[in-house]
Amino acid sequence: MPDIRIILVRPQHPGNIGACARAMKNMGLKNLVLVAPQRFPAEEAVARAAGADDVLAAAAVVADVSAAVADCVFVAATSARARTIALPPLDAREAAATLCGHARSGPVGLLFGAERTGLTNEEVDYAHALVQIPVDPGFASLNLAAAVQILCYEIRCSVQGAVPIPQPDHRPAPQEAFNRFLGHLEQVITDIGFLNERHPRKLMRRLTRLFRRAHPDDNELQILRGILNAVQHPYPPRKGASGPDNT
Amino acid sequence: MPDIRIILVRPQHPGNIGACARAMKNMGLKNLVLVAPQRFPAEEAVARAAGADDVLAAAAVVADVSAAVADCVFVAATSARARTIALPPLDAREAAATLCGHARSGPVGLLFGAERTGLTNEEVDYAHALVQIPVDPGFASLNLAAAVQILCYEIRCSVQGAVPIPQPDHRPAPQEAFNRFLGHLEQVITDIGFLNERHPRKLMRRLTRLFRRAHPDDNELQILRGILNAVQHPYPPRKGASGPDNT
Incomplete structure (x- = not known):
């Protein structure tokens, strides 16, 4: 799997951090960075990680987005709302492919904002691309771990892209x-x-x-x-x- | 959005039921069926639904899978493990396209097993296809709401996709x-x-x-x-x- 950094910016609920770690590990990703988490480490994080404790234990905790992406060759920022800034908006699938592509050149990062407030414009400024997960406009607020799950899933699909679909385990008769x-x-x-x-x-x-x-x-x-x-x-x-x- | 029924079979944690309702509503799906839930209604379900209370309130509660799929023209079952039975395995993307296709003919259902145990073989027998979400084989156990999130996301992508949805050339009987x-x-x-x-x-x-x-x-x-x-x-x-x- 490409070494894509999942960066949670000011996450409020430790339970969500644990759920994100689990979502990452399910899809084969392990590089978690926490920017100024409200509460971490925390028991709820371990509980919701449900076995992805190693991802939590290895998580880097940094003070701001600048530190989280300092060595990155490419950064994408997830955003629920349209921004007025002129960044190319990618859907989750395009974003996954783009991240995997850049990951061949060096560290890449994917930013997720705080549960209630999302990313500030200043934080989005660190990104090369904006990621928008398709949602129902009438109920657009995704849970943080759900957003991480979808992106990590698309990253896995992107990596496996060429892999043939598993054959059904029965052989039709001649x-x-x-x-x-x-x-x-x-x-x-x-x-x-x-x-x-x-x-x-x-x-x-x-x-x-x-x-x-x-x-x-x-x-x-x-x-x-x-x-x-x-x-x-x-x-x-x-x-x-x-x-x-x-x- | 096509009227695809999300069927949770014997869910153990009310919080997961709420998270599933939220995941569904985020993607524009509303038809939730609970088969013998361990505890429902429950406060944790409403809390985790985070505004998808209407999906919870409208959820049907039935006694067994048979009742949940009685009128369905097509049923798919999610499964973490490979089964020895000869059902065509679909990945999440193929499953979404297939479900959307059949939804034009009548009700279709998507089965999710209990958190710990999954679906029994007898429950899988109600399905026409098996759905396997790509995961890391070393850490394959997805959270229930995460699995629902991925499938609902793929259903939304399928509906919105430019790729024409395959039209089944006949209408399966109920x-x-x-x-x-x-x-x-x-x-x-x-x-x-x-x-x-x-x-x-x-x-x-x-x-x-x-x-x-x-x-x-x-x-x-x-x-x-x-x-x-x-x-x-x-x-x-x-x-x-x-x-x-x-x-």
Whole structure:
């Protein structure tokens, strides 16, 4: 993971600091900097970190934003409100990609303001880009840890970008086996008088599409064909028509 | 915003319920369902909702997952661990696009398990797809509200995205109709002696998953049930055992 610094500026609630540490560690980030936290260290922080104590323990505590970003080659600032300043606004996804890109050159930082007040204009002035997380304009105030979670998640997605999506853990059966099942199905529904003479091809096409969507594997085809065999040769003496349909 | 139902299954901490309500409302979602919450309503829930009280007040409380998804045309289940079952795993972004697509046809649900234990296999069986949020494998346990936040964020991105949402080319039948088909199938394969006494539940679970993957629409369920009826009451005089299996 790129070494992206998560910088919380004057966080008010220690619980949020802990939740941020957890959110970071979940996504593989570990570099936390606290600018003038109201209360830290604190028990609530450890409780909400839920195992990310190492991130809290390694957190740097500094006096102001200037100290937090002194060695950074790139800084982005999260902001709920539109600012009048001429910074390129990035959404969370663009910001993640941009941060990961710059992280190849040196330390990069991502600023989050205090819960109630956000970042001051002077603090935003340290940033090269503004980050706006898409929210409902009618209820725009994200919890601090939630904002950190979304950005750290996007950073992880950005890093994994090229990684192929995990394959489902089942292997659809080869077409030949699937087609043998279809042939068997057609025979059975003909035997029981379901496949009438009017639109047999159309009905079989519908059934083909339905079962193809299910993408059965070999084992599942075996089960289905077992059912078809049992229709053809019921195991126990057939009791005649079964009970009422359980519609 | 599409009407996507966020379903918390047996949530343990009321604070998390409140945080989830806030996360939802931030992203423009409002439909919260609680399955057997340990403690609700609760003051901590309102406190952490931080203004999303309306989402809490409108939350439906139901007894089990079955009731929560009864009318859903599509259900996705979040899961931290890999499951051995053959459901297509989606990452959070794919899941959001898929949910938004199906939401055009009817109610869709997104299941989140209890904080400590997650969803049971039986609960996951209600889902058409598994959602896995990318996390660091060494610290994979996301806070419940954090998981809800990420998915709701991706749903908002999906809605706002320029990328066209894939339109499912058919409308899956509601769960209730699907479950009636399963009941009918179970009766028929019992009648013909296929569902033996040894592992009947396991076999039915496999068949459930197989047919759920196929996502049948109303018309297809009618065809399948027509076949089951024909097995129970063959139309022409049954000719006895049909020819050899066309293996």
